[in-house]
Amino acid sequence: MILLKGKYVRDSIIDSVKDYIDVGIDKIGIVLATDDKSAVIYANSQIKMFRKYGIIVDFFNPDPFVKEVNILNKIDEWNENANVYGIMILAPMYKHIDRTHIVDRIDDIKDIEGIKKINLGKLMIGEEAPCPPTAVAAIEILKFYDITIEGKNVVIAGRSVIVGKPLSMLLLRYNKMGNATVTVCHSKTENINEVIGKADIFFSAIGKPGFFKASTLKNNAIYIDIGINVVKENGETKIVGDILPDELEHLYAYTPVPGGVGAVTNAILLKNYVESKKRANIHCK
């Protein structure tokens, strides 16, 4: 049974893109317009990562009374700045801000999270575009460990716009890391354990600690646990996935949490940044 550790995948992705960064010149714009604790943690980890690789972070962290127009003005400023190759908008946002308005304002090429309607549409029709990093990370792990997806019976739990849906589109692409038979489950799916029990590869992104059990999966199945859930156990704070690793011997491979998909997501974000930079430079020529 193979433990699909994310760190090797992360390192190889970063090695393949880091030389494209102009250290101390390239910039990223990040908006954190919330006091949500998970978003703050997520923002800090992104900022640390971009700075580590020499990208200047322009961090816009306005007070709770900020007007939508002030955020839009900031996006316009970044859109016009030729050294800013990526813009990220952390979710959620203060309740009075319409996140759709903000996301829509980002230049299509600078949308490194792949969350603009146009980029999601391009993903749907198979055109080149930035893709939501978590969905890509889940597939990159399998690719790194030489596990092909083509022809497999794949089940995804979760249908969010940033994880489940884009993942389903990637798994339907016409290549060896696609061409899967895809079933997408959600909170209204009946007999869900029966469905996942038939999966060759099971991806979970529901955000519920230990909701599924590894023992439910069939022999030689693979699971990719995308869930990141903070729980308290014996007074200690821990991060666990959606899948309880109650029995692992019968599986072919699985990702740990932490140390699985989460470790790779940031690397894909950096890769998306570099790809946006390449696209922007082609555009200028």
Ligand SMILES: NC(=O)c1ccc[n+]([C@@H]2O[C@H](COP(=O)([O-])OP(=O)(O)OC[C@H]3O[C@@H](n4cnc5c(N)ncnc54)[C@H](OP(=O)(O)O)[C@@H]3O)[C@@H](O)[C@H]2O)c1
């Ligand atoms: N590893 C990473 O880098 C990374 C990045 C982003 C997110 N995540 C994690 O991934 C998880 C999902 O994130 P998200 O933003 O996609 O969450 P989300 O927007 O809350 O979506 C959750 C999805 O799970 C479904 N769901 C909820 N309870 C279910 C149940 N009992 N059975 C089946 N489906 C159920 C929901 O169904 P309905 O549509 O019917 O409500 C929904 O489609 C979270 O733990 C998050 O922290 C990880």
